[in-house]
Amino acid sequence: MAFIAPLKGVRFNTDKAGRLDDIVTPPYDVIREQSVEAFLSKTPYSMVRLDITKSPGTGAAERNRYVAAADLFKQWREEGILIRDQEEALYLYETRYTLHSGKNLVRRGLLCLVGLAEFSEGVVKPHEHTFDTVIADRLQLLQHCSAQFSQIFSLYSDRDNTVITLLESADSEPAGSVTDADGCVHSIRRVTDPTVIRQVQLFFRDQSLYIADGHHRYATALGYRRYLREQKGQLPETHPANHIMMYLCPMEDPGLSVLPTHRLLYWPGVLNVDELTTRLQPGFDLQEIHAGSRESLIEEALSRMDEIERRTKEKSSTSFGVYHPGEDRCFVMTMKDQGYDQFEIDDPCLKDLDVVVLSELIVKKYFGLDHKRCENENLIHFYSDPDEALDTAVKDSAEDDDITPLLFLMNPTRVEQVKKVADANHIMPHKSTYFYPKIMTGLLFYQLVDNEVINRLD
Template sequence: MASIYPFRAWRYNPSAVRLEDVVTQPYDKISPAMQEGYYQRSPYNLVRIILGLPELFDAEQGENVYSRAARDFKAWRDQAILVQERDPSVFAYSQRFRVPGTDELKERRGFIALGRLHEYADQVVFRHEQTLSKPKSDRLKLLKATRAHFGQIFMLYSDPAGSVEKILYDDAGPADAEVTDEYGVLHRVWRVSDPAVIRLLTSTMGDKKLIIADGHHRYETALSYSKEHAPPVPARVEHNANSLPQPAYPEAAVMMTFVNMDSEGLVILPTHRVVHSLRGFDPAAFAHAAEQFFAVEKLPDSPAAAHVDWLRQQPGISFVAVTSLGAFLLRSKPDAAATALADLPENQRQLDLSHLHTIILDKLLGLDAEKVREQTNLRYLRDAAEAVDQVQRGEADVTFLTNPVTMDQLREIAFAGSVMPQKSTDFFPKLLSGLTIYALE
């Protein structure tokens, strides 16, 4: 099952930089405006490594964003901008936040450690989404250049009794690092280097199976890189009663944040679909065609938030479709949907997003799986108001407001070895990059 290891993390030196000036959101959540803002905050902001700006004379071979990332990473270590922990440690990691769109306050608790990389066939690590080749190629180039992991893979494990949190948090004192991000989330980190605590933690995690919440592309990149560097003869790691576990070789593990999927602090937000640039899209014809599979009801003119609230209250599978003619509630007709989804596994037929992708996007709008993968006519937005505004501004043909996937649905799909449509889950908040760094050498 899951193998967890402490590590000697590289961390930003608080006497050299302010943490709020140098940490970032995950690389794939950094917009161009955020990227520019991070650049302006500090010459040592991690964005210069994980998502550097291209320059005029960059080339595949020679100077480019990856070579500059490697150069900066080395320089920052040489200059003690980044310093390495003396002892192998794990790091308790807490995030306090307000659930977007509500006044509800929550805290999500987990811990950062190394986790052994497994093939999905081993049935230790499970995915819930497909991956694309382009992001994996980009991350592999960065990994090869820097020989380091700068963000954590977000992993879920099941622990209804909360035993792992009790080990790490019951006697936790003041955090040794904390920062509030641009979304108002308070991130706090505690270093845990007591060997007895680490051994208890690794033992407790030893029977767990893991689901990737965020970081599928980085996980698969790290797994490929690990296989490239595996020694011809598997390395033997000697242990005694007093030693701490360690990976067989540096590339055999990757930095992860582990969060209990049974905790109340876990929040999944919906990701709305915005369809644009369709040739000859006719909203009236679309609404008529949808009636074959859905009960279609015109909604009163209201703000997007009201549509989202209305959607939450609907039993069964439903969406709100917003076109230039207004907002419509689409409620699935079970018999018609069953025929349309006959090729899908039963657990996927119960997903709202399977109905949306297979019936609406593919059958009604002509966006097949390849077009969805390439996002030629599709955008994904967390903000319902912005998604609706894009239709009203004429920048999109139709927006589909959706309900979030539940944790029970995700667990069932992942452990069955199946996958959901892309962008099915939006875990909030994201894990900050730069809190800890795992250097392979």
């Protein structure tokens, strides 16, 4: 079902650009505005100069930033700062990293081109909503630069590890290595053997792909193809705009990690702990956590949630932590059986998701905050780092007496849950998954060259 193809990747020439560690960045959508200047200060060749992270402006200012990115991309190619591989290849991408628990892991995947397919075709399957403003920004950048600067992270099923074994056994050459701010080591190797490439292409003919990270980038590529069709008419299947660069990782890879994304909910008013627990008790058993410090409270809550998750792995169980910074009290809440009957979602694959329970039962029903209000008033903020979320909750609670920040600690969504939801053509709430580590932006680009023919196996 999925068509994949090799590409002539564009990479930084470190002889001229300097250390890759200073150049590459996380994906644009996880870079906070206050971090942009830090990236820019490292090197004149920082990826944030191309893969624009700031919010769109208006009018001429908005257009100029895309023009500036396109001019810079062209200049760096002409100066040899960026070089394009002369031979098409598949790229083996390996990430070595350590979790907060101290566990060392290795994740391996494949960088390649994938034939674009509309979501309705069932070849590439999403699990999250997209936002038009983000797509509009990415589309402008793609239209001006004719290049894809960051990959889409997708999953596929390969219980026998066929693809990675093929790539690891083939002759290859190093194509870049970096260590990110978390100490994760990312390295890519070029595989150009035509026989191996064909074997990998044949494997994916029977596969569906599941987007893990990069829904906006995929929707942008679909929009760009529609834009070109309006300009030029129907494009041949081998046209570069009919393809997008992806990082493909087997969902059975033992190095694949999904971390939780915690929610900081800003209750628009004063809500004390007694009122909070009264709202939650119809659907949850609450156990208060006692510890010596705020940090210890959060750590103990996460530990107990993990214990509940492991103890009840064979049957459905939903648990959260909730911290009230104004009163410095923390609870672990476990869903009662009757809680599952209290919100209007029938599909079991959605009812099984902690993020859906929080969104539909707690926020919408118990707190009376619908999705539109939460979005319009920016009432929910998302954090992968619980310490950062805690610091923000405490700070905001102390500074504003008219709101009540409530920190909800989450369990991670499991890979098999992502697959079930996508196969059922459902969509999860925003920020339901956080695949870690992120794919680094700047290791490899896909330049869309209009007159080239993509080597896809049809």
